[in-house]
Amino acid sequence: MVLGELGSALAGALRKLGEHTVVDEEVMDACLKEVTKALLQADVNVQYVVQMKKNIVKQVNIQELAAGLNARKLLEKAVFNELVNMLEGGGAEVKEKFVPKKGKPNVVMFVGLQGCGKTTTCTKYAYHFQKKGYKPALVCADTFRAGAFDQLKQNATKARIPFYGSYTETDPAKIAADGVERFKDEKNDLIIVDTSGRHKQEDSLFEEMRQVAAAVQPDMTIFVMDSSIGQAAQDQARAFKATVDVGSVIITKLDGHAKGGGAISAVAATKSPIAFIGTGEHIDEFEAFDTKPFVSRLLGLGDWTGLIDKINDVIPMDQQPELMDKLVAGQFTMRILYEQFANIQKMGPMSSVMSMIPGMDGMLPKGQEKASQAKIKRMMCLMDSMTDEELDTTSLKILQDPKRMERIGRGAGRGPGDVVELVEEYKRMSKMMGKMKGMKMPKKGGYGHSQAMAQNMQQMAGAIPPHMLKQMGSMAGLQNMMKQLEGKDMGKMMEQMGGMKGMGKMMKQMGM
Numbered sequence: 001m002v003l004g005e006l007g008s009a010l011a012g013a014l015r016k017l018g019e020h021t022v023v024d025e026e027v028m029d030a031c032l033k034e035v036t037k038a039l040l041q042a043d044v045n046v047q048y049v050v051q052m053k054k055n056i057v058k059q060v061n062i063q064e065l066a067a068g069l070n071a072r073k074l075l076e077k078a079v080f081n082e083l084v085n086m087l088e089g090g091g092a093e094v095k096e097k098f099v100p101k102k103g104k105p106n107v108v109m110f111v112g113l114q115g116c117g118k119t120t121t122c123t124k125y126a127y128h129f130q131k132k133g134y135k136p137a138l139v140c141a142d143t144f145r146a147g148a149f150d151q152l153k154q155n156a157t158k159a160r161i162p163f164y165g166s167y168t169e170t171d172p173a174k175i176a177a178d179g180v181e182r183f184k185d186e187k188n189d190l191i192i193v194d195t196s197g198r199h200k201q202e203d204s205l206f207e208e209m210r211q212v213a214a215a216v217q218p219d220m221t222i223f224v225m226d227s228s229i230g231q232a233a234q235d236q237a238r239a240f241k242a243t244v245d246v247g248s249v250i251i252t253k254l255d256g257h258a259k260g261g262g263a264i265s266a267v268a269a270t271k272s273p274i275a276f277i278g279t280g281e282h283i284d285e286f287e288a289f290d291t292k293p294f295v296s297r298l299l300g301l302g303d304w305t306g307l308i309d310k311i312n313d314v315i316p317m318d319q320q321p322e323l324m325d326k327l328v329a330g331q332f333t334m335r336i337l338y339e340q341f342a343n344i345q346k347m348g349p350m351s352s353v354m355s356m357i358p359g360m361d362g363m364l365p366k367g368q369e370k371a372s373q374a375k376i377k378r379m380m381c382l383m384d385s386m387t388d389e390e391l392d393t394t395s396l397k398i399l400q401d402p403k404r405m406e407r408i409g410r411g412a413g414r415g416p417g418d419v420v421e422l423v424e425e426y427k428r429m430s431k432m433m434g435k436m437k438g439m440k441m442p443k444k445g446g447y448g449h450s451q452a453m454a455q456n457m458q459q460m461a462g463a464i465p466p467h468m469l470k471q472m473g474s475m476a477g478l479q480n481m482m483k484q485l486e487g488k489d490m491g492k493m494m495e496q497m498g499g500m501k502g503m504g505k506m507m508k509q510m511g512m
């Protein structure tokens with residue numbers, strides 16, 4: 001989880017408060033001191049921290065605490081509100097989030113200093129929207145850095161996104177205009193223009209940026225900011241904002257180091273929302289940023305809505321009932337196992353998934369993620385050499401037939417031990433999934449059956465490894481999730497929980 005150290009320090013301070021039976025001024029002061037220290041250590045601007053502390057004190061009335069109210073909850077809420085407030089631009093008016101309109105040629109220009117991760121982020125952005133059904137295209141208007149076009153070309157080719165650039169043209173505004181025109185003709189609905197980043201010659205960078213903007217008339221200008229520069233981001237953000245019409249911010253490199261607070265608080269200077277954050281070099285290490293769920297994860301309170309959205313991204317809603325029907329009918333096959341593995345891979349790094357579950361952030365030991373992924377790959381490779389009959393059967397007689405097992409192993413270039421491992425895995429999963437047989441499914445248009453819902457909750461709790469469930473606050477944690485999702489269609493939700501249940505089991509199987 002990004003800013004993990006800040007999060008655990010804050011959560012730790014709040015947890016300590018819960019240990020006191022009586023919360024007086026002294027206890028509260030000590031807690032606030034720790035909260036302040038954590039924020040300063042994470043490089044959050046000192047002015048914000050001072051203001052934040054004042055606001056928290058205002059919100060948490062010590063007399064009320066003495067009256068026996070849950071001090072931890074009250075303070076947690078105040079800290080939550082203040083962090084949200086800071087990330088949303090200190091209460092100032094912040095622009096609405098930009099969502100490209102489908103079917104129209106949306107032009108998005110990326111700006112930022114050299115090395116901030118702009119080119120990488122352009123591809124991540126394109127890939128994100130491609131998964132959502134857009135037709136993105138990339139234009140390289142960076143004529144300053146030798147190799148910039150090759151880098152974009154390579155990234156774009158990998159993600160199968162059309163691109164445009166030139167090795168000979170030296171005028172970035174011309175390349176940008178030509179590229180945008182070409183992709184408008186080709187009916188691409190998200191045209192992303194990557195511009196040059198520079199270190200020192202900032203005046204010429206800004207002039208060039210102006211020219212490119214004038215040439216392509218972007219619908220949105222995204223400022224990419226490297227979080228590792230800390231509070232220096234503040235001046236940078238102001239300078240960019242003063243030159244071009246920055247409407248969104250993407251913060252990169254929020255993985256791996258604790259001091260993300262500087263950059264995050266600097267965003268307030270742009271009066272623009274953070275649209276996404278980059279959490280690694282890989283194309284899917286990119287997350288849409290929503291302040292409240294982010295802060296919730298930061299404080300170790302989880303982000304159920306984000307998790308469910310992620311599951312929806314991976315298993316489209318219309319395919320979930322089909323999967324559930326098969327499971328309820330007790331037809332767990334190798335093909336379903338394969339699909340589940342593919343879904344896990346699509347969900348991206350398991351550590352980022354875990355951070356959406358309350359209390360689970362940072363629980364995944366280093367190295368285990370890699371080992372699990374290798375195991376999944378190995379098993380999928382074996383399944384690739386299975387026949388349709390083997391993939392669609394539930395008969396162990398077929399799956400454990402020695403001749404077939406030998407052939408499958410040979411076909412995948414694997415030894416017999418690996419095939420045995422796969423079949424054992426299938427047997428374990430099949431047994432577990434068998435528990436879903438006969439599970440009461442919600443009727444279309446709503447759940448409306450509290451007894452069945454309670455039963456499913458129990459089943460779901462049973463699917464989550466006990467140590468994880470404990471971290472989540474046991475059944476209360478699950479119920480909390482329901483509360484957070486109040487107002488959503490319960491029928492849909494239970495279908496989603498089917499997906500989650502599958503995930504929970506899978507994680508258990510993978511030793512997580």
Ligand SMILES: Nc1nc2c(ncn2[C@@H]2O[C@H](COP(=O)(O)OP(=O)(O)OP(=O)(O)O)[C@@H](O)[C@H]2O)c(=O)[nH]1
Pocket residue numbers: 112113114115116117118119120121142145148151196197198252253254255277278279280281
């Ligand atoms: N760890 C991490 N690395 C990142 C992230 N985003 C980008 N990078 C890395 O940062 C380095 C610079 O990224 P580029 O995309 O080349 O930067 P740029 O801003 O386009 O650079 P110029 O074209 O010179 O302006 C590369 O090594 C990227 O892999 C991120 O979110 N996390």
